[in-house]
Amino acid sequence: MTYSDAAQRRGKRERLATAAAQVLHEQGMEKTTIADIARAADVPVGNVYYYFKTKDQLVEAAIDAHAHTLADMISTLDAxxxxxxxxxxxxxxxxxxxxxxxxxxxxxxxxxxxxxxxxxxxxxxxxxxxxxxxxxxxxxxxxxxxxxxxxxxxxxxxxxxxxxxxxxxxxxxxxxxxxxxxxxxxxxxxxx
Known part of the structure; x- marks a missing residue:
């Protein structure tokens, strides 16, 4: 795998995590489907399973996205x-x-x-x-x-x-x- 392949993979994974955080916020856990998250991330639904096997893994990724957002916010505030x-x-x-x-x-x-x-x-x-x-x-x-x-x-x-x-x-x-x-x-x- 080349560097650009790794960056592209990381890019899709991050887009999916960010989209999961957004869609879960807007729709809640029960209403949100993997297809909803894929659509919001502009990733074909079949590709989602390459990065995340279950909806729970997407929820974990959304939590991670919340953690990154918080870390960025704190870094800005600390200045x-x-x-x-x-x-x-x-x-x-x-x-x-x-x-x-x-x-x-x-x-x-x-x-x-x-x-x-x-x-x-x-x-x-x-x-x-x-x-x-x-x-x-x-x-x-x-x-x-x-x-x-x-x-x-x-x-x-x-x-x-x-x-x-x-x-x-x-x-x-x-x-x-x-x-x-x-x-x-x-x-x-x-x-x-």
Missing amino acids: LPTPQDRLKALLAGWVEQRELTARYGCPTGSLASELDKRDDGLDRTLAKVMRVLLDWAEQQFLAMGRAADARELAVALIASYQGISLLTNTFRDPDLMASEARRLSHWIDSLT
Whole structure:
């Protein structure tokens, strides 16, 4: 296999993983078929089985895509000068996605809720991804000098996001996300 063959294979696999994350978010686990994912990735359905033998393997790839997206986001946020700036930029990113959240909910939270109903361990795999964000938020509060309650503050921040994502989706009201982000921004300011 040549380098370009390997790159092309990796390209299709990554497209399928990204498409799986998108389609699972938009349609949910039960409604999503391998054919739906293949169509979204612009890959012939027969080729999917070369990369992924089962729908569960595609779900694992979607979880991996969530992990990569989160890692990229954290890398971008970490370039900001202060922990307050980083936390507020996280909020701004959530607000940018408010229309999508209003239609489908939080991509990771919705998938976590669906995987929790299964007994295959994929829920724990996704929990590791969510823990990365929680740990990162805790580090920001530690950097703000909140050693005594950094973990609790991180949990409160992530729980607020998950809660407002659910409400934004339930009421199909993206303005809820924006107003909660403003409240959380003031809350972050009040902690210093």
